[in-house]
Amino acid sequence: MKKTYLLLTALIVFSYTAIAQAVPAAAKMNQFIDQLMQKMTLDEKIGQLNLLTPGGGIPTGAVVSTDVEAKIKNGQVGGLFGVIGAEKVLQAQRLAVEKSRLHIPLIFGSDVIHGHKTTFPIPLGLACSWDTILIKQTARAAAEEATADGLSWAFSPMVDICRDPRWGRIAEGAGEDPFLGSAIAAAMVRGYQSNNLRQDNTVMACVKHFALYGAAEGGRDYNTVDMSRIRMYNDYLPPYKAAIDAGAGSVMSSFNVIDDIPATGNRWLLTDLLRNQWNFNGFVVSDYTSVNEMEAHGLGNLQQVSALALKAGLDMDMVGEGFLTTLKKSLQEGKITMRDINNACRRVLEAKYKLGLFENPYRNVSTERAATTILSPDKLALSRKAAAKACVLLKNDKTILPLQHTGTIALVGPLADSRRNMLGTWSVSGDWHHAVTLKEGMENVAGQQVKIVYAKGANISDDSLFNKKVNVFGPEIEMGPATSDVMIQEAVAAALQADVVVAALGEAADMSGESSSRADIGLPESPQRLLTALVHTG
Template sequence: MKKLILALAVLVSLSAAAQRSQDKKKMDAFITNLMKKMTIEEKIGQLNLVTPGGGIATGAVVSSNVEAKIKEGKVGGLFGVHGPEKVRQAQDFAVKQTRMKIPLLFGSDVIHGYKTIFPIPLGLSASWDMALIERSARIAALESTANGLNWNFSPMVDIARDPRWGRVAEGAGEDPYLGSQIARAMVRGYQGDDMTKPTTMMACVKHFILYGAAEAGRDYNTTDMSRIKMFNEYLPPYKAAIDAGVGSVMSSFNDIDAVPATGNKWVLTDLLRGRWGFDGFVVSDYTSVNEMIAHGMGDLQAVSALALKAGLDMDMVGEGFLTTLPKSLKEGKVTEKEIDQSCRRILEAKYKLGLFDDPYRYIDTSRPAKEILTADTRKAAREIAARSFVLLKNNNQVLPLKKSGTIALVGPLANNKNNMLGTWAVSGDPQTSIPLLEGMKNVAGNGVNIIYAKGANITNDTLLAKKVNVFGTRIDIDKRSPEEMLKEAVEAARKADVVVAAVGEASEMSGESSSRSDITLPESQKKLVRALVQTGKPVVLVMMSGRPLALEEENELTTAMLQTWHAGSEAGNAIADVLFGDYNPSGKLTATFPRNVGQVPIYYSQRTTGRPATSEEFKKFQSNYLDVPNSPLFPFGYGLSYTTFSYGDVKLNKNSMKPNEAITATVTLTNTGKYDGEEVVQLYIRDVVCSITRPVKELKGFQKVFLKAGESKEVSFKITAEDLKFYNSELNYVAEPGDFKVFIGTSSQEVKEADFKLQ
């Protein structure tokens, strides 16, 4: 029977491969025939991606200038255009009023939901739940395509280990293994198994490459690292997205080896296409072609030619390709073959989306009302958000809260719709979000008396507020004095049994162009927390932020802390579900929380040194600080529950293996507390002796396990030679024989261990 099943599987695989080959031949023939009819100007037009900007709201779907370019065949795609009617208008220009009748791509940044907004990606990653993350992307694709979009500038998979960098909010944190799993899940969620379906869309992995490693945590800054670090620690999530079949890639703003990514041939051709076999198209980030001028790479004609020759296919907004490539072609600075190659890739994307069969495939006026921001999508947002929260502290089991008595709910984020969605929720409407005050009233019922007081501004710094409020009011500075607000909050706290303080960042204090050199709470909120603690009442801190913050003082002062990130449309309901125990928190950190900014960059998988610190106690001539321990405030993988879990010893089915064998590592996990709950069991490995310096441990597996109170379960992981591989000094992917350690536990710091050998 097994042989028959295997034979059938092989036949199915061969049949699928044959079908793919046939489909590719059909696509190649179609596009070859189409391109024979195109002029060079029309081919260059396909390489141009534009946005109509603010012109849509008051008049036609696009401004007259963009309309004219579309009709002249000088536009390959649009972004910033939403809604079936507006998309149809623009598509009409392309397929009815141009010579070649080539349809347009319609793209957008759908980073963590379209109209139904999910937690920021850093929050989603803290769920450690791939099915849930894929589901969030699936819903985002459903809503986006209902509004006429077919291309999404997501997922962002940049590894980020510096919380000063604002865009840490948009990624999966610091770890390449976890980041790779999430990259695959997001691509599957957006693209599904058939991109011609009107409910799926083409994904665009970004930012290629190393954008998350900008020096000093300052956005758009230079990036410089060794190839070994690059291949082992930063490239895996991009590679995972490519292997998952992502349709497009976006180049990054930063330079690599002193050449901007947008014009870097090693990045876009040698690595992406040559080494990894990517066959989709590459789009620049917003005006990143033009920005190579400021990098010092030449004028617009020079940098446009550089980008095309490097392997860039589509120019976002800058129009350098459109305005300079004809001249560069005449002068021999680019070739027609290079233009043809990029044009073909973009036409292939349109073919794969089914646009040549039906340019209006994604335009259905009946869909938005039925599929966007529905009761079902909101329910999903609530469930997903609750699973992203991380319980950082819970002294005296103050949580979950009782649904009785009096609660003082205070803080600038306690009743603030404008900051629930989080950064880069460009299509979301903050006014559709549920703030915490509303959510607590919904969940607590009539048995709880909730006293609300704002207590403080997010910040009293008017200059900072002005910078943050670029996209609308996110920091609202109250007309009352800080002293008056603080007094009101303290009075509310004194009347209550417990205080819930909602503090943190405004949504636009993180995200693009939102780097911070000080990652503590603003002083206005610090004063509020101190005053609340001085009342003697237990204080539960609900932390809303787009990055890891330095919370050493708050950790010392407060009774409990729940990290909720920016949780999206259903933020208030989801937070209340967790606070009152309707859901037992199960999130784990995917980015290390430092004690202070001086520890940054800080991450769990740092490489071994010749003089490692042997304890938290300072010792001269070891790798440590004079003024703070090496350890973080909260490590990667950390997160508490309302219940408790115990781990048995790690048991291996054997202590050595050959390269073609496997070892099974098993622990017994027991729920030793009073609540049913979920635990993320984490597997780490260390290569003890190696030809290059290796990390102290690396995540290589995890399982999210649900256990009822008192229940035990054996959790097993299969370890193969593939899990032991790394890129050596020649950039060969190898597993070297020798000694290894395996660690299993509740976080990167709290683990049980065992030893084995690879023969």
Template sequence: MKKLAVLLWFAVPVLVFGQDKDKFINDLMRKMTLEEKIGQLNLVTGGEATTGSAVSTDVEKKIRSGQVGGIFSLSGPAKVRRAQELAMQSRLKIPLLFGMDVIHGYRTVFPVPLGLAASWDMNLIERSAAIAAEEATADGIAWTFSPMVDICRDPRWGRIAESSGEDPYLGAKIGAAMVRGYQGDGSFKENSTMMACVKHFALYGASEGGRDYNTTDMSRIRMYNEYLPPYKAAIDAGAGSVMASFNEIDGIPATANRWLLTDLLRKEWGFKGLTVSDYTGVNEMIAHGLGDLQAVSAKAIRAGTDMDMVGEGYLNTLGKSVKEGKVTVAEIDAACRRVLAAKYDLGLFKDPFKYCSEERAASRIYTEKTRAFAREAAAKSFVLLKNKNRVLPLKPNQKVAVIGPLVNNKENMGGTWAVSEDRNNSVTLLEGLRNGPAKAEIFTARGANIYSDPQMDANAALFGKTTGRDSRSDREMLDEAVAVARKADVIVAALGESAEMTGEASSRTQINIPDNQVELLKALVATGKPVVLVLFTGRPLTLTWENDNVDALLNIWFAGSEAGNAVADVLYGKVNPSGKLPVTFPRNEGQIPLYYAMKNTGRPHSGNPGFEKFRSNYLDAPNTPLYPFGYGLSYTTFRYSAPVTDRAVITAKEPVTVTVNVSNTGDYDGEEIVQLYIRDVEGSVTRPVKELKDFKKVFIRKGETVKVSFTLDVSDLSYYYSDLKLQAEKGIYEIMTGPDSAETEMVKLELR
């Protein structure tokens, strides 16, 4: 019966594929009942990875009856083929669309997105998405719910780990690179590319208090200048779909916000693709206070949300709403058409089993080549925050004590939202160091649990992961660690967060390393041995004591499948660290939100040390961060010249070239990320003190000087005014270059 169903399907469409897409979809929709159209809007879960308490039921029955348009969290060619065969048993044999949260790799896991952003390497980021697409499509997946391009300036929000950080320019570049990686040229001719989904539209990263799913409220001018650019860039890059965010905008949840999903996204930006709610996002508008399930479902479809993820409000209420005149058939038709168009573009009507190749699944997933790239990507994401007295790189003949709860913890190498990883394949820090120089003598001890409190430790171990909790007392573990440390020449402390201390529903009010781990670190420092802190984290942490007291600090984020090998590569100098922070690290939580592109007040602090009365500052801490946006050290040193321009005036017809000389004055070859910022000195509306406008990653050999050039045109000086018109204002601009947002030199430029 299964084979017959497949043969019958292939007998139907062969004659229609000489026709264009519109005619094909028009012909198909004329055959569809209202119930079948609504069925195409129903996205259910296969149950492999969920982000809510709701789970889809009676899925097979609904597929056969044409009540399912797509499935997510179901993978493997055999499983996908089986589900697709069920769709071929429905009346019109419309294929299913299969999606998955492929966030930072599939089976081969790359650094969490915030870590990848720290590479500032668009080719590397695009390649990571392309590899993820090749692996996922080999396992039956045609649609990924990525990239997440939310701007985040509050590190208490756990989902900052999934973001590209705080900056709209960097975020826009990364969002576009991810789309290109997933979708290739956008034709989907090959079965190794997949449809991207830009999320979360919009402003999700600005939730109040850093609390997940919380309210967002901001002015339109701030939206356009600071938060919307990454979404727009990803859509301009050709993203096939967009996911609505959980938060409200102007008092209306995004899932039912017509201004957002129709006026802005479709009419202003020209988006033609598919929109989808987040997990039960339609149903959750009931708790927002927008009505019962029928009411919120009607509001969502009218606003422009095409597919309903998991909640089945569309499936169970839209028919009734049509009869009662609360929703029109035309509104359902528009949504259904976009779902069908996505399937057509992916080639599923031509071949429903396009992504069901056992051979590809066996040969294209988690290969030696993809692992090598994961190792390279991880090493390039690491940010060296401190290196006192050149403790790093380690010497091959040193005795090394490797201590901490994350030393040998496979389950916590990949980080959050690595739903398809095989955790047994992850290379731990201990394994990586043992794979390193043969002469290295390595001792190890756990030293502490992630949290001392068992309940907090359990909270940090979701999605089936554990923290590897040790049943011994804090004192027993600490004493053992100190004894081990005393045998070594240098101590490597692997501390920080577990994988699920960041990510969805993992907000924190205190973003420090847990206290029991800090007590361990203090005991290690007290031995008098050099201490290298290898920091696991998916967010900026408050590290004031750590910065003041450890000898070296290497932020490795969560580095993925090859984490341990990549860390060893950097610790032993095989790779010179080159990452730069894509987000500001505050001194304490009281400074939050803290980001480099802030605006001056009418009473700005002078910048001199100390508190200033009647100025915008704190009594108990400076305004400055612990580590600024764009910051990152190298094993070598770089010296920058002052920037120069090839002309003092820029016009609409004459761009300006900005040049800076960068010299490698240290003992190692290295890569440097040269950054360019601007400031509009006098504007019609207030402007940030600095805005990133370009950057270049350059390789410089020791003793060498390279000339780095940037081209600025009027579009780089443009911003949205209060009337939301994009234009550049005549006057003086400051052009700044340097190694990070805090350490820059400036030249002035006039726009006429």
């Protein structure tokens, strides 16, 4: 009884001390932002709600912002994404801090989905490990690299539950299980943010896509979502809630509708649920031009949908510039209030304050740290460990595995010697030139008594139109001069002289991901014919 009493007393003292320390910190932040906002003009407040990208190979929407430098100097930009690298970030941050009137720093974000420069298995693969400690470590490693590249904000974790594997973006999440998805969501947030956002090696997490994005009808990206509240709360909302409870600093709205209202303009979702029920106190950013895309839902012109989004609880407009160009007019016409603008501006400024950007706008900008942190040996070792744990062995007939260090191996398939596809979808900052192909890896470990005979066997796909779409970011599906029949004959010949066949078949990196939903997720025709021919060799 005495031990219980002492423990309870210690917990009360600890809780009181923690609250006493937190209150002054919150009061200090409020005082700082109050004083700053008193100095800000209406245009500068609206500018903080504007997130732009100068382009440079961003693997998402087609819109690229213009006159970015002038807008930064005029205080019309709150943050940038797609600017990666200490020197580039330094150049842009100097414009904001040294050339704008109030010297308010920018927040720099990017899609850090499964690693930054060191690439880990795609999230769906990592989820197969069921190892939340490992997954947290991968997020921690990604944060260390991203901050060394000047970033302070990660558009991750993607926690959308999906029950239709045809949805292309299932690759970015944990799959269909809300229990596993919740555990991974919390682990990734804690990995990114650690215990102190002001540390040089932490990034603010951005939970996406809020909400229900993975429940698109027919597995088609951007399609309608329609479900009951029971299914919503039981099956789809838990991972978002887990990420919020883990302390995520920001949330990204989704493209889909909820109760026939787009998420980006849905007040029940962004205010009633997220802020009032779940007590979220961070800021909400739209997905890429999702404010503008509400026009296509018949909710009005750009001015009307921008006002709708702001009043719903959206704080930052990604790329579309509807807030920047219309909110002032909406205020004059009484469509929105000054309180609406102030609330959104305050939340964005609070995020920057929590990240320590007012204290040190250049906190993450260090070419020296980048040189020692990015692709460091410990991170590469972690990537290898994660890849091993993500593999799922479905069957080991006649104990074929592990392969013996003797004899002849026929290594066959369009992915057997493909460096470009090793990183997987949404490896935004990863450099595939650093990847090791399966063929190279096997040759590195096989030893002198193993002969490896290689044959491509098939193209990933022989559909030229399909291949053109997949190759939009680079040649992932390469078609040589040989016909399908000739390649299969070469592969069969290799198999007939071997003791075992290793067939590397599957998808090119961007056959899954955003806007890459497939009606049939089986092997394309050519690799399927190859596999059938290999099986027939016995």
